[in-house]
Amino acid sequence: xxxxxxxxxxxxxxxxxxxxxxxxxxxxxxxxxxxxxxxxxxxxxxxxxxxxxxxxxxxxxxxxxxxxxxxxxxxxxxxxxxxxxxxxxxxxxxxxxxxxxxxxxxxxxxxxxxxxxxxxxxxxxxxxxxxxxxxxxxxxxxxxxxxxxxxxxxxxxxxxxxxxxxxxxxxxxxxxxxxxxxxxxxxxxxxxxxxxxxxxxxxxxxxxxxxxx
Amino acid sequence: xxxxxxxxxxxxxxxxxxxxxxxxxxxxxxxxxxxxxxxxxxxxxxxxxxxxxxxxxxxxxxxxxxxxxxxxxxxxxxxxxxxxxxxxxxxxxxxxxxxxxxxxxxxxxxxxxxxxxxxxxxxxxxxxxxxxxxxxxxxxxxxxxxxxxxxxxxxxxxxxxxxxxxxxxxxxxxxxxxxxxxxxxxxxxxxxxxxxxxxxxxxxxxxxxxxxx
DNA sequence: TAACCGCAGATTGTTCAACAACTCTTGTGT
DNA sequence: ACACAAGAGTTGTTGAACAATCTGCGGTTA
Numbered sequence: 001x002x003x004x005x006x007x008x009x010x011x012x013x014x015x016x017x018x019x020x021x022x023x024x025x026x027x028x029x030x031x032x033x034x035x036x037x038x039x040x041x042x043x044x045x046x047x048x049x050x051x052x053x054x055x056x057x058x059x060x061x062x063x064x065x066x067x068x069x070x071x072x073x074x075x076x077x078x079x080x081x082x083x084x085x086x087x088x089x090x091x092x093x094x095x096x097x098x099x100x101x102x103x104x105x106x107x108x109x110x111x112x113x114x115x116x117x118x119x120x121x122x123x124x125x126x127x128x129x130x131x132x133x134x135x136x137x138x139x140x141x142x143x144x145x146x147x148x149x150x151x152x153x154x155x156x157x158x159x160x161x162x163x164x165x166x167x168x169x170x171x172x173x174x175x176x177x178x179x180x181x182x183x184x185x186x187x188x189x190x191x192x193x194x195x196x197x198x199x200x201x202x203x204x205x206x207x208x209x210x211x212x213x
Numbered sequence: 214x215x216x217x218x219x220x221x222x223x224x225x226x227x228x229x230x231x232x233x234x235x236x237x238x239x240x241x242x243x244x245x246x247x248x249x250x251x252x253x254x255x256x257x258x259x260x261x262x263x264x265x266x267x268x269x270x271x272x273x274x275x276x277x278x279x280x281x282x283x284x285x286x287x288x289x290x291x292x293x294x295x296x297x298x299x300x301x302x303x304x305x306x307x308x309x310x311x312x313x314x315x316x317x318x319x320x321x322x323x324x325x326x327x328x329x330x331x332x333x334x335x336x337x338x339x340x341x342x343x344x345x346x347x348x349x350x351x352x353x354x355x356x357x358x359x360x361x362x363x364x365x366x367x368x369x370x371x372x373x374x375x376x377x378x379x380x381x382x383x384x385x386x387x388x389x390x391x392x393x394x395x396x397x398x399x400x401x402x403x404x405x406x407x408x409x410x411x412x413x414x415x416x417x418x419x420x421x422x423x424x425x426x
Numbered sequence: 427t428a429a430c431c432g433c434a435g436a437t438t439g440t441t442c443a444a445c446a447a448c449t450c451t452t453g454t455g456t
Numbered sequence: 457a458c459a460c461a462a463g464a465g466t467t468g469t470t471g472a473a474c475a476a477t478c479t480g481c482g483g484t485t486a
Binding site for chain 2: 008046049050053054057058065081082084085088089092141143144145146149
């Protein structure tokens with residue numbers, strides 16, 4: 001007996017808002033008026049506020065009391081903090097992970113997805129696949145909690161991506177690196193793969209900070 | 214001009230519920246009926262639901278759709294996961310932290326608080342001080358995000374504490390270890406302190422798992 | 427002119443009442 | 457004993473209302 005996963009109005013509103021932010025339709029800093037969103041989303045103000053609450057907890061929205069909720073915009077310091085945490089989580093997960101084919105499969109499919117999207121020139125899809133790749137790295141640790149936190153990190157980072165003027169420069173360089181890291185891990189040298197990943201992340205941080213508006 | 218931090222009804226309800234859970238007045242597994250809580254908390258159902266949302270995101274409550282919200286009860290697997298993450302976060306933060314007196318001060322005050330509470334026989338306060346000690350360890354990393362996550366971990370762990378039959382056995386052994394770890398860190402040997410901390414945590418995990426109801 | 431003040435107008439925070447959708451229990455029939 | 461339908465109770469969602477707070481505009485004063 002499989003649970004049917006009925007969405008529910010609030011969950012649907014959360015999903016729509018999250019997608020709108022990730023797709024760049026809601027730029028960081030945008031103010032989300034309660035009354036003017038009840039129409040398009042077809043939900044009541046109370047339900048909308050509940051949706052806001054969960055997105056605020058996820059860090060995608062920010063509430064300024066009595067002024068409204070805004071799409072979060074990451075400061076350089078916050079981005080640096082995210083990368084500090086990423087280095088910690090991802091390198092630990094990768095270096096301590098035993099090398100076994102089933103676990104490597106998740107990495108490989110993410111790498112392939114990124115390659116296909118890059119060939120098609122769809123840089124937003126490349127970004128999505130890249131983030132999925134890093135989520136798979138953390139998944140090597142086998143901790144549901146770390147998985148959840150990592151998803152939150154990637155979601156917030158995408159807010160910085162959509163604000164960037166040059167998506168190709170942001171995602172192009174890392175497709176090959178993903179491949180190299182995965183190959184090294186598949187070859188059994190997890191520690192060397194973790195070292196490559198650390199350099200990767202420091203480079204990525206510079207690129208992202210350099211692409212801020 | 215300092216912001217006055219007006220609580221707001223929702224935030225006040227969150228605070229009351231959280232305290233009630235940490236103090237053991239709401240045992241894990243308890244069902245929280247919406248209608249029967251609007252009275253004591255003096256808030257409307259909608260506001261109460263907003264409070265539930267934040268506590269659910271914090272992991273202290275669990276929602277079963279159309280059935281209600283329940284005080285979270287940690288399974289042994291979840292506790293093991295929490296400790297896996299704690300080892301990762303705390304040991305990393307401690308080993309990579311430079312030794313300087315202002316940072317050590319936070320640790321030392323938490324240790325002293327625990328010692329005083331232990332002398333007074335107030336084991337719940339000892340547990341609180343212990344958790345504060347570990348939050349201070351993570352604070353050595355200087356990452357607001359890790360601080361936030363660590364607070365969440367300690368809050369959830371307290372749910373396991375209140376369900377334990379013997380609080381003294383749960384907290385007594387670790388006061389001295391806190392002191393030893395802090396002294397080692399103050400002496401400049403952060404790596405050795407991190408090793409001690411790892412053993413500490415593995416011991417603590419066994420104690421907590423052994424004290425499950 | 428420029429700075430300050432106060433007053434509408436709009437928006438958020440919170441409450442209340444109602445109804446739909448769903449779950450659990452109870453009682454009935456076979 | 458088992459299946460099933462009716463009922464009661466709870467959650468999910470909506471809409472309207474009011475208080476508290478912020479914003480922007482216009483007027484006053486130096």
